[in-house]
Amino acid sequence: MRLSPSFNRSLWVFHFNSGSCNGCDIEIVAILTPRYDPERFGVRLVGSPKHADVLLVTGPVTHDMTSRLQRVYEQMPDPKVVMCIGTCGQSGGVFYDSYNLDGPVGEVIPVDVYVPGCPPRPEAIIDGVVKAIAKLERLEGESS
Amino acid sequence: MIPVFGIDPLQVVGGTIAVAVLGVLAGLVFLGIDRKVTAHMQARIGPPIRQPFRDVRKLLCKDSIVPENAIPWLFNAAPIVALASAIVILLYLPAGSIAPVFGGYGDIILVMYLLTVPALAMVAGGFASGSPYATVGSQREMVTMISYEFPLAIAIIAVAWRLAAAGIADPFSIATIAANPVWSVVGPLGFAGCLILLVVLAWVTPAELSRIPCDTPEAETELAGGLLVEYSGRNLALFYLASGVKTVAMASLAVALFLPWNISGYLALPPAAGYAADIAFFLLKMLVVVFFSVSVIRVGMARFRITHVVSVYWGYLAGLGLLGLLLVVLDVAFGAGVIA
Numbered sequence: 231m232r233l234s235p236s237f238n239r240s241l242w243v244f245h246f247n248s249g250s251c252n253g254c255d256i257e258i259v260a261i262l263t264p265r266y267d268p269e270r271f272g273v274r275l276v277g278s279p280k281h282a283d284v285l286l287v288t289g290p291v292t293h294d295m296t297s298r299l300q301r302v303y304e305q306m307p308d309p310k311v312v313m314c315i316g317t318c319g320q321s322g323g324v325f326y327d328s329y330n331l332d333g334p335v336g337e338v339i340p341v342d343v344y345v346p347g348c349p350p351r352p353e354a355i356i357d358g359v360v361k362a363i364a365k366l367e368r369l370e371g372e373s374s
Numbered sequence: 375m376i377p378v379f380g381i382d383p384l385q386v387v388g389g390t391i392a393v394a395v396l397g398v399l400a401g402l403v404f405l406g407i408d409r410k411v412t413a414h415m416q417a418r419i420g421p422p423i424r425q426p427f428r429d430v431r432k433l434l435c436k437d438s439i440v441p442e443n444a445i446p447w448l449f450n451a452a453p454i455v456a457l458a459s460a461i462v463i464l465l466y467l468p469a470g471s472i473a474p475v476f477g478g479y480g481d482i483i484l485v486m487y488l489l490t491v492p493a494l495a496m497v498a499g500g501f502a503s504g505s506p507y508a509t510v511g512s513q514r515e516m517v518t519m520i521s522y523e524f525p526l527a528i529a530i531i532a533v534a535w536r537l538a539a540a541g542i543a544d545p546f547s548i549a550t551i552a553a554n555p556v557w558s559v560v561g562p563l564g565f566a567g568c569l570i571l572l573v574v575l576a577w578v579t580p581a582e583l584s585r586i587p588c589d590t591p592e593a594e595t596e597l598a599g600g601l602l603v604e605y606s607g608r609n610l611a612l613f614y615l616a617s618g619v620k621t622v623a624m625a626s627l628a629v630a631l632f633l634p635w636n637i638s639g640y641l642a643l644p645p646a647a648g649y650a651a652d653i654a655f656f657l658l659k660m661l662v663v664v665f666f667s668v669s670v671i672r673v674g675m676a677r678f679r680i681t682h683v684v685s686v687y688w689g690y691l692a693g694l695g696l697l698g699l700l701l702v703v704l705d706v707a708f709g710a711g712v713i714a
């Protein structure tokens with residue numbers, strides 16, 4: 231891994247909706263408001279997975295979204311982090327055992343950080359980003 | 375060293391390297407200041423000013439992906455050409471009282487055309503990406519270029535023409551324009567005309583730099599990054615640097631055209647301190663230009679639709695520019711100000 235303090239302080243985020251109810255997506259948009267201002271830490275929402283360092287996945291991964299999620303994940307250049315936002319991405323949540331799910335997210339792509347909640351509060355998502363940074367720092371320490 | 379074609383090669387090479395390094399550094403600092411100031415205007419705290427340096431360092435340590443259906447050599451060459459041509463513009467523009475490296479060659483018309491090269495490189499890169507988003511972005515970038523070129527040309531020509539009417543020799547040379555502030559030769563009508571042209575130039579700047587409200591070619595919400603959609607890692611970092619250098623180039627063009635004063639003439643300073651004071655003042659003027667024409671406009675507006683870009687730049691701004699030009703012409707016709 232080619233990690234550095236600059237990497238942790240400049241996480242560009244790509245948001246992927248794998249079939250969520252939109253609750254978590256609204257909370258993600260809420261983080262980007264001036265009240266929470268994630269740009270303080272260099273976090274920025276980008277429009278293309280090619281630019282992204284962090285993939286925020288919401289939703290339980292429906293059949294149709296499986297291959298797309300995998301393709302978006304593969305399009306992101308290394309090193310990269312995946313965060314799963316919301317309970318339904320972890321266990322299915324309210325969609326548990328539904329007929330049209332391939333998820334949870336962890337069975338489709340490798341996930342680094344889970345943020346539980348239905349939907350999680352913006353503070354929880356920011357805490358998840360902090361956890362992701364802590365994980366990156368640990369990996370950085372191990373690799374050097 | 376033996377001069378080649380009247381140029382000292384050592385001086386040119388050394389000067390070019392110095393301009394490249396300083397231009398890139400200044401560009402990143404301006405991007406950082408722009409982001410910080412924008413954040414404060416939106417009641418946010420914003421990233422630290424060194425954030426662009428971090429972004430570039432991070433991009434440099436990421437993988438650079440070349441898409442399967444891209445044209446690899448063009449795809450990889452476009453960012454390099456964009457950055458290099460942005461630096462070349464700086465070689466023709468004076469910084470404070472320091473003459474540009476290629477001061478004796480080329481004039482303001484050349485600079486106007488050089489300004490299109492980084493944008494053309496981006497267009498070529500977009501078409502070479504083999505992605506429909508990038509193709510649409512490239513087409514929009516070309517439309518934007520066609521739109522802002524005319525108002526930009528009006529502003530530049532009006533200033534040079536007024537200097538020519540005042541009997542100043544070689545009015546298209548940048549050294550002449552910088553040495554003779556246009557404000558010192560105009561009468562009241564021309565003054566109003568030049569103010570209008572200054573506003574036009576301030577509005578051309580965001581279009582030139584693809585910033586809001588003219589970031590239609592990149593439009594990350596509808597085109598997923600447009601031109602740059604397929605770029606990652608090192609190539610994206612080069613485009614990032616090029617956008618910083620372009621900001622410096624546009625700001626120093628505006629300074630050279632409309633705010634060319636130096637302060638060393640007013641202060642009794644030893645030569646070295648005089649140069650330093652001029653550079654500091656020059657950076658301050660550029661900061662003012664960036665603040666008004668990039669940050670304030672960016673905070674105050676949403677993105678134009680591509681049709682709006684054309685109607686605003688070809689219609690309103692070109693009309694405004696022609697009005698400014700008319701006032702400058704009338705200024706000469708009525709014999710106000712300095713006339714040969």
Ligand code: SF4
Nearest residue numbers: 250251253316317318
């Ligand atoms: S976790 Fe809850 S709020 Fe979030 S997408 Fe799933 S169902 Fe919706």
